[in-house]
Amino acid sequence: MSEGTSPEEPQEVNPEGEEHPDEDSLGFGQDLELNQFDGLPFSSRYYKLLKQRKGLSVWKVRGEFEEALVHNQLVLVSGTAKTGRSTQVPQWCAEFCLSAQYQHGMVVCTQTHRQQAVDLALRVADEMDVNIGHEVGYTIPLETCCSSDTVLRYCTDDMLLREMMSDPFLEHYGVIVIDQAHERTVSTDLLLGLLKDVLLQRPKLRVVVLAAPPFTDKLLGHFGDVPLIRLEASCPVEVVHSNSGSKDHFYSALRLVLEIHRTKEDGDMIVFLASAEEVDCARSILQREGTRLGAELGPMVPVVLNPPQRGLLPILIEEPDARMSRRVFLSAPQGEDMWWPAESVNFIIDTGVQKKMVYNPRIRANSETLQPISRCQADVRRQLSAPTGKCFCLYPEEPRLPAETSSQILESNITPTVLFLKRMEIAGLGQCDFIDRPDPEGLMQALEELDYLAALDDDGNLSEIGIIISEFPLDPQMAKALLASCEFDCVSEMLTIAAMLSAPSCFLEPSAGLTHEAVHCHRKFQHPEGDHFTLISIYNTFKQNQREQGMCVEKWCKDYFLDHGALKRADAIRSELTDILNRIELPISQPSFGTKTNAHNIKRALLAGFFMQIARDVDGSGNYFILTHKHMAQVHPLSGYGAQSQKLGLPEWVIFHEYTLSDNNYMRTVSEISPQVFIQMAPLYFFYNLPSSESKDILQDILDPDGSRNCKDGKQRPLTSNSDCTTESQTYDRCVIQ
Template sequence: MPQDPAPPPAKKFKPGSPLFRLNRKPGMLPPSKENTSVPVELQRKHLPIYQAREQLINQLRQLHSAVLIGETGSGKTTQIPQYLFEAGIGRQGLVAITQPRRVAAISLATRVSEEKRCQLGKLVGYTVRFEDVTSAETKLKFMTDGMLLREAIGDPLLQRYTVVILDEAHERTVHTDVLFGVVKAAQKKRREQNKFSLKVIIMSATMDVDLFSQYFNNAPVLYLEGRQHPIKIFYTKQPQTDYLQAALISLFQIHQEAPSSHDILVFLTGQEEIEAMARTCRDIAKHLPDSCGQMVVIPLYASLPHTQQLRVFHTAPKGCRKVILSTNIAETSITISGIKFVIDTGMVKAKRYNPDSGLEVLAVQRVSKAQAWQRTGRAGREDSGVCYRLYTEDQFDQFNNMTVPEIQRCNLASVMLQLLALRIPNVLTFDFMSKPSPEAVRAAIEQLDLLGAVERMDDQVTLTPMGKKMASFPLEPRFAKTILLSSQFHCTEEVLTIVSLLSVDSVLYNPPSRRDDVLSVRRKFISNEGDHMTLLNIYWAFRNVKGNKDWCRENFVNSRNMALVSEVRSQLRETCMKLGMAMESSRTDTANIRRCLAHGLFMNAAELQPDGSYYTLHTHQLVSIHPSSVLFQGKPAYVVFNELLHTSKCYMRDLCLVDPDWLHDAAPQYFRRKLRLLKS
């Protein structure tokens, strides 16, 4: 299995320059479309991985651990589990295939069940948060990495599994990094206890594999060739001060010069940016001469309704170009046919946590070189392609080689709670592949202490009875604590609903072209007590009409996500019942609900200042109410919020009106000398 070729040399281009031309080869054919009429067996044999099948099986049969590198499109994710099963490797137990994203786990399980000609949930199944489609017959189990972690809490040796495949390892999500340590420890302990061995396969699409190999005891690295065609790469001659403008210019230069059968993929950072550019593209396209051809602009981001996401896979009408404006969801999770051109803005929205301030902020930042190459590769899946990088070659050279692992830039409270639930002897010395900073670990333990989840004696940190209950929920610690406190405020039913609504992608659909209609229909649900109460009103209305899809369309509610909220709520309610909690409803007493939210989310509190601005109570960080909040026009004295989004300002999202006395009652020591009103 030969090593992947080095990245191709790149050329320079200048967006907006009249000299800019697409450097196309004469007679270049448009990308081929996958022939869905070809039998599945033939499709499998046409995958690049098929040629290495026997060699792979022989290698994997002998190895305890292996690192498998293969480009997206090689077939590794769908075929390796089947090869193992067909060769009888790991049949004594289950083969787990972990994915960082739920959409990937579900779609891959669906595809493999089709290839095995079996009903989904039988031989092939999947488990994602709040959804389990498996049975006693399941042998190939696709799952999010977080779900395997939760299983490890009950069974640290993962004894049900004979093979664990950690896929998309290069994404380095928090759960993936913790799972590395848990799986490595399980493998070692099973060997020491003479139990059936655990085979571990780490799969990645990037070439930087030394870290993976060394961490897993110098595991051999196996290389797979992918279905990658030549890609021409162009850089800008000068740094771009406005990457959105540069993307727009580049997009329309391609549109005017390239055949209409060649589709374009543009990488942007988030929903608002994508929707704004989609509107601009459609407006400009209307005024172009007919000779340019038509353009269909399709947005793609995580909170988009599922049916809308599926539009990216549909072939554009003849003579019409498909333009996809996407977040980094299109980097690795999905493959879209027909992409000939990629425009990479070089930007991504990612979480950053400051342990000193205690704030986790969603902010736009530069991609890593590894991410840039992933984006470039999208242009060469079916034919030779072109990637336009909206940054200079010198700027690219200054990018980080790899994306900073999430574990080194996020709030570690959930991680520490999980590790303590896993009965790790000392969470401070856990075997992380990339160790988080001591400050981040200390800040996480401090948060858990404030939430009453841990107690500290000398250097030892252990879970309290409250902490053990909190670990029962697949939620952030603050949400788990909020649910556990809800019985004291006689509002468990309402709090379960609110937490469920916050645990899925947005249940609200806001098409920019119908902004006035959206505002009009939402008015009847709006609560002046905040976004949580507004969401609760919408959920109650949804339940009253029994989830009627026409009602959802009329009220711009995402019916699929709302149905998922009901499933999530049922599972959380089941956990509450197991813990012996009283299932009470506050009915119309919303003050009790808000009091409970204040007790759970007190670390995310902000106070109105005399000049009309807001500062967080903990660190005195200047923040603003996000325009999407129902409290945007108001000026409540105190609020709690779910998260901060950093764009031109630092915005609070999902707000709830609270009383300062409630905050003080929630954590008297924490709020001593923090509340201005209480000082006077």
């Protein structure tokens, strides 16, 4: 940059100008144009991709966007899929920061899905003609591909939030691009709320929000008088509506897939189903039906895409003999903005419904509900096919769809969110200006839960324990249990439990006819103490086979119907948690899994965090009464207790990891506990806040065998079996953090 150039005004960069040489016109010895980011000559591929980029609708507003970025701190960009907003806008922001010689920082662009962040970084590095991991990089949970040369970084929205804990004003960045804001994840909504305050503290910072209409109109109301740049949608496709009821949406979609395939019309399909479970079921059915179709129709290949876990990148690289087959992409909700091979997709099948988990703060549990998608989601899906394609909507032409996708912050357990905001208050950020404020009942429940976990002090601020808990990328209850394990010498085992429960399930769903074999294999790992201990057994056996067999461990996983990818992810999570413990200098005990003392200590550590998730079998037949909200529940059939119940019987008292309101109200990941240990670990004031019940009376009798029930002092005192309220020393090992 020349001395007279203002750092606020980007220099005129002209990589797209007509005077650029075509790759075929470059002769030997002719001067080549240099890449402004790495100083090297552009490759021929750069000009080929540049020609494609110019055809994107976002390119028409480049001048308008750059002008708005120079003169405004915040810019809104409204557009649907296939407009090029996620690839081009961050590049222009990188040029803006380069023009100021990065005096105010680099560029970061958030994504809601980890695979989307990786795919976009790879694509943009290709377009910018630079190496991935150098000028362009990405950061996703458990994986970083960046360097000191990185000027444009893609990351998940939750990773940028974690970064704010150490850099609350994000001073490393000159431009922050919030992509896919219309998906309304908790992390994205938090970023939008906190960045309003950050912008006040940093006048040179720029924030760009990319979203689909009509959510951008709501953003205008939230942020006030800011420029809004609207992108033209791609050519409208033919839309066909039906009156299929929501109850029949699944089989209606599959019948339509087979009907389209029988027409022999060219093109792949995308089918939007209500849930990941429906996606897996649809794959099995289409694989089975595909074998029954005549050879003259050609092969039909169902391809599962579940945005939170998997991306499209691996499946776009097809074998040569598979190019003639028709691919049927099966997607769960929130997959509208994934990387789709749009040129090959001629058919969109949209069921118009989605299954969502909605959190109920009164009972501290999720309930599964079937809801219509938003008009915003429906509009984005219609743009995913080729210009000559068709979109089949399995709902009436004038459906009662909500305009916007509902915010996850209104439907989730916000205890982790409140913990994070308390941490931000310490860092100096003001109140978060929510686009949609959380429900007061959910907020009170979150504060109460943090209080039970000793994460708050008497003034409602984060305690020392709360600060340590916030360091872990875990649910506060699990973080508290991990912290307690440092006192009970079972850190190694609790690290494994935390990692296995944070990763996707390690149990593979068997194909038809192999269910009995899979159950038999899984039963070999079952531990008599409960499911938490079974997870440790599986992980330890996996690591042992990994050391002994190396690459063959993948076959071992397949033979035992275990998900190799899930176990690898759990291993990576465990390493990350270990690094955090080392960084904050907490002790890590040597593993001693298999001893009675170790099992007792693991249960005490679990109860330090999950004392709110206790249930009792009231009739000996598996009808469990949950003490906190008096609901009845069953142990999930895949639990080890489900397999052992006929032989050994079910335990009377259990601790569970998850409870979902569904047809059978299942508890998942269940282990046996004793009421005496529960009494030792639960805070006294939590016990007295439990609703009255026969189970509470049983606990009270253990606590107070002489009938003296007046010991209600001491907010942080544990329940003890000592009936008199003296300060005599306790006769059991006590977790000092309680």
